[in-house]
Amino acid sequence: MAIMAVAALFHARFPLLLRRSIPLLSAPTSVIYNHRTLLSDGLSTRLCSILRYSSSDGVNGGSSGGDFGNDNDSVSVVSDVQSPNYLKFTDEELMKQCRLETFRVSGPGGQHRNKRDSAVRLKHLPTGIVAQAVEDRSQHKNRASALNRLRTLLAIKVRNKVDIEAYAPPPELLQILPPKSTIRTSSGSQIGPNNPKFVPGMQALLDVISASDGSIADSAKLLGLSTGGLSRLILSHDGLRMAVNSMRAAKGIKPLK
Amino acid sequence: MIRIFPSLRLTSLLSAAKPLCSSSPAKKPPQYTSLTESKSSRPTKSLSITPKTPLYLRTPSHATSLSEVWKWHDWAKDLASSVEESSKNSEDTLDSVILHRELKWLIEDSIVDDPLVILHRSEIADNGEKNVKLRASLEELYDLWRQRIEKRRPFQYVVGCEHWRDLVLCVEEGVLIPRPETELIVDMVEELVTRDEWFKKDIWADLGTGSGAIAIGIAKVLGSRGRVIATDLSPVAIAVAGHNVQRYSLEGMIEVREGSWFEPLKDLEGKLVGLVSNPPYIPSDDIPGLQAEVGRHEPKLALDGGIDGTDSLFHLCHGASRMLQPGGFFVFETNGEKQSKMIVDYMMTSDLKDCFSDLKIVSDFAGINRFVTGFRL
Numbered sequence: 021m022a023i024m025a026v027a028a029l030f031h032a033r034f035p036l037l038l039r040r041s042i043p044l045l046s047a048p049t050s051v052i053y054n055h056r057t058l059l060s061d062g063l064s065t066r067l068c069s070i071l072r073y074s075s076s077d078g079v080n081g082g083s084s085g086g087d088f089g090n091d092n093d094s095v096s097v098v099s100d101v102q103s104p105n106y107l108k109f110t111d112e113e114l115m116k117q118c119r120l121e122t123f124r125v126s127g128p129g130g131q132h133r134n135k136r137d138s139a140v141r142l143k144h145l146p147t148g149i150v151a152q153a154v155e156d157r158s159q160h161k162n163r164a165s166a167l168n169r170l171r172t173l174l175a176i177k178v179r180n181k182v183d184i185e186a187y188a189p190p191p192e193l194l195q196i197l198p199p200k201s202t203i204r205t206s207s208g209s210q211i212g213p214n215n216p217k218f219v220p221g222m223q224a225l226l227d228v229i230s231a232s233d234g235s236i237a238d239s240a241k242l243l244g245l246s247t248g249g250l251s252r253l254i255l256s257h258d259g260l261r262m263a264v265n266s267m268r269a270a271k272g273i274k275p276l277k
Numbered sequence: 278m279i280r281i282f283p284s285l286r287l288t289s290l291l292s293a294a295k296p297l298c299s300s301s302p303a304k305k306p307p308q309y310t311s312l313t314e315s316k317s318s319r320p321t322k323s324l325s326i327t328p329k330t331p332l333y334l335r336t337p338s339h340a341t342s343l344s345e346v347w348k349w350h351d352w353a354k355d356l357a358s359s360v361e362e363s364s365k366n367s368e369d370t371l372d373s374v375i376l377h378r379e380l381k382w383l384i385e386d387s388i389v390d391d392p393l394v395i396l397h398r399s400e401i402a403d404n405g406e407k408n409v410k411l412r413a414s415l416e417e418l419y420d421l422w423r424q425r426i427e428k429r430r431p432f433q434y435v436v437g438c439e440h441w442r443d444l445v446l447c448v449e450e451g452v453l454i455p456r457p458e459t460e461l462i463v464d465m466v467e468e469l470v471t472r473d474e475w476f477k478k479d480i481w482a483d484l485g486t487g488s489g490a491i492a493i494g495i496a497k498v499l500g501s502r503g504r505v506i507a508t509d510l511s512p513v514a515i516a517v518a519g520h521n522v523q524r525y526s527l528e529g530m531i532e533v534r535e536g537s538w539f540e541p542l543k544d545l546e547g548k549l550v551g552l553v554s555n556p557p558y559i560p561s562d563d564i565p566g567l568q569a570e571v572g573r574h575e576p577k578l579a580l581d582g583g584i585d586g587t588d589s590l591f592h593l594c595h596g597a598s599r600m601l602q603p604g605g606f607f608v609f610e611t612n613g614e615k616q617s618k619m620i621v622d623y624m625m626t627s628d629l630k631d632c633f634s635d636l637k638i639v640s641d642f643a644g645i646n647r648f649v650t651g652f653r654l
Contacts, residue, residue: 134570157440159457
């Protein structure tokens, strides 16, 4: 499970945790949508490593890959037709749905210690999704980074049902589409993968691809794009690419490269 | 041994506190004391101390070839990796993972051009002939990193700043480095003043302000009407706090006064609407065993709280009863667990027992009962 992957990561970082962390970490209360298996755990662990190490932390980034891969058997799909669109919540509202946890060496803390171990871990209680940040210089910033990562993870893991027959793409999706798309109504410039506004669009895009059973050609038609155009969009964001490929793998379709 | 603590959410803790009715007859209308007047009558003794400029604000006047910088980086990485397992005492060893992270921050603070030319060397076609501009000479960078590892000089003193909340505060020897736990004091104040505007209308005080961290954090959450007085006994702290206040252009809101605890606040008895402090609270017997970065380098004045570590805290409790106006709020940081309970017990049983309401112990993110909060009756 994703949470175990996170635990594995912390074992690498704080080796002493191994002794006690497992019983202390509770299983995520994910809502599992049984009809489709969208994400294998292999994906979520790889995603975690991308999301965790998006900064250029050469030392840690190098070793992260080896910390995962032992728990490929579980599923961490979170999906619920009735669930609210969490991405529409403000940071403050989203924060209220989370439990904030920090990791720190035992002992008195406070004035006794000088250690920049201001890691922050956010557990989004409605979905059980966990996001964390450790590389920033203040706890405040780590909290903001963790929240951004949570948004990306929510976009990737939470699927909303889409009615393909009467599909009308939401504005957040339209703005991440390339200008060539025939369904783009405004001529505003395309929002790229580094813009925070890309995330809600990515979620809507994944909903369409999921409803099209992973078919890029079918999804591209709905979005007024060529298959190549949609592929390029998918490949522009690592998390998006991996989520799509995982969906395709579950349907026995070969991955996009 | 390492523990994981689920942290209690602050919101739930504080919202359980006393409902604050702004119509309470006990509250007097805000009285503004002329801050400028008291300032001019109290000449600052610390003008002679000039705070050091943190590395990241220095002029990038040192052009150095990339290959030389890479050589330094290799050396620094090797030194950071070599510290593991040098001692059995897990509370007081250098952690190479953290050192590597600090090295990255040192590079961010000292190199002007994209730090990636150092961190992502393999992706750069350049063979190292290019020059980069540094904010310190390469010799100084060698020296600084050696101080960090061999002398256990705190990273924050090495680079001259600490990132705290959304602030970057100048720090140097003689001034306590603000801790992550203390960020919570500002969060508590923010929650309080957001819930009840009454707390924005009068003067707050941060006693033993050190770098000025809490005072600056509070001034920012109070908004334009906020007024904070920051005091400290140490002339170095006064100079550094004043400098930080200036860097955030908060001179109009924060006044820094030199002196012991309430001594510089005689003109404000019964007038404060809020009182915060992170006083020295470590029991004297614990001082020799402190982590090297703390014990060898940070000011004892800011750490040693006497036999129980409570000397300053008890003094603050009495001062709070005198200085706060009815309804006024206080929060003190403590050594945690036993000590926070001692403070609450003291406030409930001594001659202070009828002075405060809603005394509370609030835990930090590690689950340690770190803070004592309450309201003046």
